[in-house]
Amino acid sequence: MKKSILSTLALGVLLLSLGCNKDEGPSGEMAFENLNDFTTLDIETTIPRVEISQSGNLLRVLLSVTDQDGTPLEEFTLGNYAIEMASGSKVEEVSKNKIALSVFDQNNNTPLAAATTLDYSGSMSSTDITDMEEALSTFISLKDPLDQLSVIKFASQVEEVQSFTTDATLLYEAIITDPTIGSRTAFYSACDLGLDQANQLNSVLPLIIGFTDGGDNASYISLNGLIDKSKNLNIPIYTVGFGNANQARLTQLAEETGGRFYYAPTGAEISELYRTINGQLRKLYVFEWEVDYPSGSEVTIKITTNYTAAGGDFMDVSEKTIVIN
Numbered sequence: 165m166k167k168s169i170l171s172t173l174a175l176g177v178l179l180l181s182l183g184c185n186k187d188e189g190p191s192g193e194m195a196f197e198n199l200n201d202f203t204t205l206d207i208e209t210t211i212p213r214v215e216i217s218q219s220g221n222l223l224r225v226l227l228s229v230t231d232q233d234g235t236p237l238e239e240f241t242l243g244n245y246a247i248e249m250a251s252g253s254k255v256e257e258v259s260k261n262k263i264a265l266s267v268f269d270q271n272n273n274t275p276l277a278a279a280t281t282l283d284y285s286g287s288m289s290s291t292d293i294t295d296m297e298e299a300l301s302t303f304i305s306l307k308d309p310l311d312q313l314s315v316i317k318f319a320s321q322v323e324e325v326q327s328f329t330t331d332a333t334l335l336y337e338a339i340i341t342d343p344t345i346g347s348r349t350a351f352y353s354a355c356d357l358g359l360d361q362a363n364q365l366n367s368v369l370p371l372i373i374g375f376t377d378g379g380d381n382a383s384y385i386s387l388n389g390l391i392d393k394s395k396n397l398n399i400p401i402y403t404v405g406f407g408n409a410n411q412a413r414l415t416q417l418a419e420e421t422g423g424r425f426y427y428a429p430t431g432a433e434i435s436e437l438y439r440t441i442n443g444q445l446r447k448l449y450v451f452e453w454e455v456d457y458p459s460g461s462e463v464t465i466k467i468t469t470n471y472t473a474a475g476g477d478f479m480d481v482s483e484k485t486i487v488i489n
Contacts, residue, residue, distance in 0.1 A: 193260060195243030197472035204473040206232040211467065211484040212400035212422040212448070213369065220459060220488050225451045226268065226369075227482065229469055234424065234440040236447035237471065241265070248466040251457060258453055268369075268448035275310035276445055277328060277368035278303075279358030283376045285319040286347030292407065296375055297339045299437070303373075304335045306442045312368065314361055315339065318354035320346025320382050328365060351376045352383035352390045355401055355417075359390075363397050370399045371423070373441065376414070377407035387413060394421040398486075402441055404428060422484065461488045 208230050215224040229237045242265050247258040268274075280303070282296055304313065315326040315338040323345050326338030355374050362370035372394075380387070394401050400422035403414040411427060418425040424444070426437045457463055464485045471478050 193241055193243040195470060195472070196239045196241050198239075199472070199474050201473035202475065203233075203235075204231040204237070204471070204478065205475055207237065207469060207471050207478045207480050208232065208234075208424075209467065209469050209480045209482040210400075210419070210422050210424060211465070211482045212371065212445075213398055214465065214484050214486050215398075216486065216488060221454050221456070223451075223453055223455050223465075225465060225467070225484070227449045227451065227467055227469075228424075228444050228447075229449060229471075229480075230444060234426070234437075234444065236443050238267075238447060240449065240469075240471070244470055245451075246468040246470075247451065248468075249455070250464045250466065251461050262453045264452040266450045266452075268450050269446040273310075274367060274369050275308065275312060275330075277312040277362055277365050277370045279314045279316060279328070279362050279370075279372050281316045281318060281351070281354035281358055281372065281374040281376075283319070283349065283351065283378075284317050284343060284345060285349040285376075285378065287349070287378050287407070292377060295406075300339055301336065302439070303442065304332050306439060307332070312365070314358070315341075316354050316358055317341075317343040318345060318350050319343070320348040320350060322350055322354045322357050324357060324361065328361060346382075348382035349376065349378055349380050350382040350384075351380045352385050352387060355390055356383075356385045356393065359393055359397055359399055362399055369445070371445070372399065372401040373404070374401060375404050375406075377405070377409055379410045379413065387417060391417060391420045395485075402426075404437055455488070457488045459488055462486070463488060 210228045211225060212228060213226045231237060242260045242263060249256055249258060280300060310330060312328040312330050313335055314328045316324050323343045325341045326334055355372050358372040401417055402423040403418045403425045405411055405414045405427050415425040428437050464483055466483045468481050
């Protein structure tokens with residue numbers, strides 16, 4: 165009888181311990197959960213940008229966490245995350261007590277700088293173009309006063325009709341500017357120009373938002389070349405496809421560069437996607453911690469995100485490889 169009672173007590177302690185582990189992250193900090201959240205059926209994460217201090221000792225990682233519809237999930241704590249760094253054969257978990265966590269929109273005054281690329285190729289109908297231009301107008305109306313946008317229009321050729329500016333009036337005027345750029349599709353070249361222009365800016369969060377209704381048949385840069393350049397410059401590419409868009413390629417371009425792909429077959433849905441993208445960028449989680457790697461080290465950052473909602477326990481993993489300079 166005494167052994168039975170002790171066994172029962174031991175089992176109870178074990179179950180209690182397991183219950184605490186479920187609610188707490190590895191550091192002991194409680195993970196945020198919401199059992200009243202009935203809308204989340206899955207979570208999606210991306211790392212759009214990683215920044216390294218000039219000294220090479222401070223790492224700043226930006227993470228997007230959304231539900232299956234692209235709606236940002238808020239109020240997460242360090243208990244929702246596990247972070248690993250790998251260099252060569254060495255893999256280490258980053259201790260939570262070394263990490264500072266914040267939300268981009270709350271504790272950061274860095275403005276966004278979005279190069280928008282708009283498709284005017286021959287396959288675009290007048291309705292498609294109207295919907296696309298109205299969607300960009302919506303995005304301009306949503307931007308913060310210090311956010312910068314540029315407008316790049318493309319078909320066979322690529323034309324930057326408005327360089328980066330905070331002036332909404334100039335951006336609205338750029339939308340109605342009629343380009344003379346042929347009829348083929350140089351989407352990758354347009355994104356490449358956006359990368360070059362965004363990379364010249366300082367003290368901003370740069371990104372590319374690209375629209376296209378089809379593949380690419382007129383660019384001077386390949387898909388893989390564009391992906392490699394985006395990674396090297398640490399600038400994500402968000403893609404929006406509609407009509408007969410090559411969804412596989414647009415998904416690859418977005419996911420491998422830290423952006424997201426969206427498919428929006430109607431004008432109303434395109435406008436809503438701009439709202440979604442804007443919300444995601446404003447609600448990025450920002451992780452900061454000190455590192456000690458020799459200059460030139462290639463390091464892969466892996467962030468595992470966990471969240472419990474009414475529909476169950478959800479997990480997603482994002483990785484980003486950088487070179488310490």
